[in-house]
Amino acid sequence: MSAPPVPRRPLPGLGVLREIGHLFALAVSVLRLIFKRPFQWREFVEQFWFIASVTILPAMLVTIPFGAVIALQVGSLIEQFGAQSFSGGASVLVIIQQASPLIVSLLISGVAGSAICADLASRTTREELDAMRVMGVSPVQRLVVPRVLAVMLVGVLLNGLVSVVGILGGYFFNIVMQNGTPGAYVASFSALAQLPDLYISEFKALIFGFIAGVVAAYRGLNPKGGPKGVGDVVNQSVVFTFLILFFVNMVLTAVYLQLVPPKGL
Amino acid sequence: MGVEVVVEGLTKSFGRQNIWQDVTLTLPRGEVSVMLGPSGTGKTVFLKSIVGLVRPEQGHVFIDGVDMVNSRERDVYEARKLFGLMFQDGALFGSLSLFDNVAFPLREHTRKKETEIRRVVMERLELVGLAGAEKKLPGEISGGMRKRVGLARALVLDPQIILCDEPDSGLDPVRTSYLSQLLIDINAEIDATMLIVTHNLDIAATVPDNMGMLFRRNLVTFGPREVLLTSQEPVVEQFLTARRAGPIGMSEEKDQATLDLEAAHGIIAGPATERTIVPQLAPTPGLPERQAVRRRRERVQGMLHDLPPAARRAVEASLREQDAPTLAAPRVVRGAAT
Numbered sequence: 100m101s102a103p104p105v106p107r108r109p110l111p112g113l114g115v116l117r118e119i120g121h122l123f124a125l126a127v128s129v130l131r132l133i134f135k136r137p138f139q140w141r142e143f144v145e146q147f148w149f150i151a152s153v154t155i156l157p158a159m160l161v162t163i164p165f166g167a168v169i170a171l172q173v174g175s176l177i178e179q180f181g182a183q184s185f186s187g188g189a190s191v192l193v194i195i196q197q198a199s200p201l202i203v204s205l206l207i208s209g210v211a212g213s214a215i216c217a218d219l220a221s222r223t224t225r226e227e228l229d230a231m232r233v234m235g236v237s238p239v240q241r242l243v244v245p246r247v248l249a250v251m252l253v254g255v256l257l258n259g260l261v262s263v264v265g266i267l268g269g270y271f272f273n274i275v276m277q278n279g280t281p282g283a284y285v286a287s288f289s290a291l292a293q294l295p296d297l298y299i300s301e302f303k304a305l306i307f308g309f310i311a312g313v314v315a316a317y318r319g320l321n322p323k324g325g326p327k328g329v330g331d332v333v334n335q336s337v338v339f340t341f342l343i344l345f346f347v348n349m350v351l352t353a354v355y356l357q358l359v360p361p362k363g364l
Numbered sequence: 365m366g367v368e369v370v371v372e373g374l375t376k377s378f379g380r381q382n383i384w385q386d387v388t389l390t391l392p393r394g395e396v397s398v399m400l401g402p403s404g405t406g407k408t409v410f411l412k413s414i415v416g417l418v419r420p421e422q423g424h425v426f427i428d429g430v431d432m433v434n435s436r437e438r439d440v441y442e443a444r445k446l447f448g449l450m451f452q453d454g455a456l457f458g459s460l461s462l463f464d465n466v467a468f469p470l471r472e473h474t475r476k477k478e479t480e481i482r483r484v485v486m487e488r489l490e491l492v493g494l495a496g497a498e499k500k501l502p503g504e505i506s507g508g509m510r511k512r513v514g515l516a517r518a519l520v521l522d523p524q525i526i527l528c529d530e531p532d533s534g535l536d537p538v539r540t541s542y543l544s545q546l547l548i549d550i551n552a553e554i555d556a557t558m559l560i561v562t563h564n565l566d567i568a569a570t571v572p573d574n575m576g577m578l579f580r581r582n583l584v585t586f587g588p589r590e591v592l593l594t595s596q597e598p599v600v601e602q603f604l605t606a607r608r609a610g611p612i613g614m615s616e617e618k619d620q621a622t623l624d625l626e627a628a629h630g631i632i633a634g635p636a637t638e639r640t641i642v643p644q645l646a647p648t649p650g651l652p653e654r655q656a657v658r659r660r661r662e663r664v665q666g667m668l669h670d671l672p673p674a675a676r677r678a679v680e681a682s683l684r685e686q687d688a689p690t691l692a693a694p695r696v697v698r699g700a701a702t
Contacts, residue, residue, distance in 0.1 A: 226455035233415050234469045235444040 126313045129247050132240040143245035150211040150253045158206050162261045166268030169193050174277045187284030188291030194265040195296050200303035203258045208340035212315035215246050216336040219319025220329040247312030254308030293362045299355045307344050314340045366394035366557035367428050367524045374423035382581055383409050389586040394656040396551055396558045398568050401578035402612050407561040411527050415447055416440045448518030452529040454510035456502040463498035466517045488516040507534040525557045532564040544571050552647035552654045569642045573660050588664050590678035593641050641678050
């Protein structure tokens with residue numbers, strides 16, 4: 100009988116790289132398995148409904164004051180330049196391009212991501228996923244793919260909702276609190292904003308949904324050590340998703356501003 | 365028809381901790397094998413390695429030409445359709461009712477109609493004594509019941525290899541006896557290769573054709589049941605007689621200090637005692653004969669000369685008993701199963 104191989108001491112930092120590698124591997128297999136039949140419609144609809152029902156109300160409640168704050172801040176700033184008639188356009192740009200995708204990212208990572216992660220993690224510790232694998236069913240195809248797609252769709256629709264509610268909130272506060280003119284507010288929309296602004300906003304929401312879904316699923320599939328491990332991975336999943344989404348948002352914004360020329364006056 | 369499972373030089377470590385090394389054995393086609401071992405010797409890990417849930421660093425597990433350790437993911441998934449695995453605590457899907465749990469593999473892998481699925485599922489639930497509870501959720505039933513549902517689910521696709529992880533834990537002695545009989549009956553009916561991981565001595569004594577034991581990161585032995593049951597190896601002796609005296613301690617191995625202390629208290633491994641071999645369970649009358657018995661008989665006769673003398677005598681005795689089964693077998697069934 101040969102002696103067991105003595106494992107070498109791992110290089111520092113290797114663990115982090117390995118985790119990132121596994122995360123990307125999961126992302127790739129999710130993309131690949133999206134097209135594998137049979138698609139789990141039932142799971143997709145159930146997850147979509149669940150995620151939508153837990154995110155819609157918080158999203159609106161966060162957005163109204165957020166839109167108001169932006170309207171007030173932008174309004175008072177722009178008033179000092181004497182360009183009050185453009186305050187509508189300015190706050191719309193901020194809400195559609197930045198505020199709305201970020202609010203969506205907070206909600207889908209904090210609310211949807213944590214729920215997905217906790218669900219998958221507790222199933223993993225109960226060996227449900229192992230049981231599935233033994234029965235020849237891939238948990239990624241069966242559970243992760245419908246969840247990721249559900250988060251993406253909710254993200255896109257939620258982004259639309261948040262944009263509308265945010266603009267309405269901004270409009271209300273600008274007109275009522277700052278005595279702005281409704282006509283000028285609406286007219287400046289089309290002066291400063293353009294359709295690609297809306298596209299990038301929805302594109303961001305789509306990407307954020309994918310990232311939030313994959314990160315939550317990845318942490319959920321790899322919990323360490325029993326019930327406490329479940330709590331830990333949920334916590335990590337939310338924090339990681341925040342960090343990644345804010346970074347990705349920065350990159351996307353920078354690229355967009357370079358690629359798409361501002362409409363100008 | 366069962367499928368042969370060939371394990372070659374399997375070695376598994378978690379981090380720096382070696383679980384077991386160089387495990388080599390063959391589960392013969394259609395026969396029932398038991399893997400014994402004290403708690404914490406990696407029996408469950410061994411079971412999971414066979415289905416490819418755990419990936420050992422070295423070695424191979426061949427099933428129908430597929431290496432479950434090194435093959436591509438897709439091939440492994442395909443080969444898993446041959447398996448039924450009964451998890452230690454059932455591993456049922458918490459959000460599905462017992463009926464849907466048992467129906468899950470059918471709905472995934474067959475194109476059966478709902479009425480057909482219903483018939484098969486109810487039949488399996490009845491087999492494990494849970495007809496009437498099919499609408500309950502896994503959270504609403506006891507641990508022993510969850511286990512039995514897990515068995516029903518493992519059986520629903522008529523697997524060719526059945527693996528049971530501690531089928532007795534959480535069951536009372538009576539149910540354990542019923543379960544032993546059930547496993548033998550299933551084997552008679554579908555001729556599946558079976559591996560049972562356990563430390564229950566009753567199951568070990570009455571169910572298997574072959575037995576093995578894991579201890580101290582090694583496979584102590586694997587072979588026809590008579591070999592282990594007559595073995596003079598101190599570890600096997602101690603385990604089968606459930607004594608404190610011997611090499612197995614509360615932590616896996618005893619150190620010299622513990623041995624000395626025990627010697628001072630008079631706990632010393634005495635001379636090997638003669639153990640009687642309980643006859644193996646036979647299928648319930650009315651079921652077909654186990655085809656594995658005939659195959660095993662030829663196999664064991666071929667290796668008779670390589671066995672230790674005590675094992676050889678025991679094998680010869682049991683073969684003689686099989687030649688005149690009319691008196692012996694039914695008596696055993698009644699004695700052990702009711």
